[in-house]
Amino acid sequence: MKAYYYFLFRIYRYYKDKQNENELQAIFSVITVSTLIASLTIFFFHGLLNYLGILPMYSNKFYMILFMIIVGFINYFFFIRDKNFLNYDFQKDKKGGFYIIVYIILLGILLFVLSNINREKIFEERKKNPQTEQTQKTASLQSEIENWFKEKF
Structure with a gap:
């Protein structure tokens, strides 16, 4: 815990000393930077557990943003x-x-490497199990309008 407090202290002092921010701005900067780093660390471990098949990967960006907001409030x-x-x-x-x-x-490099490994895993799974939900071409709005005009006129 002391290491995390030191991390928060260093962010605070950077924005207070180097960026000449007031107290409220420096605290807001501490919240955003530490939340980003903590969230990226958690995303790395989640991606690692996904690669090992322990946790599913969430494909929707909304869940990630919601998670980061929750981590920010907890932080x-x-x-x-x-x-x-x-x-x-x-x-x-x-x-x-x-x-x-x-x-x-190191966190950035590990996230990059893990994302490439997971991307290769996803491509291999797609090759083995091709998508079967939508094999027919869907009708476009233009073709629907043309068909409607043909029926009415």
């Missing part, structure tokens, strides 16, 4: 609202910043 109410991350007397040092940057880069 705010349990970690950020009380500003406990400012009570630890953390110091800004290069070692901690380096670890955070390496974690973000």
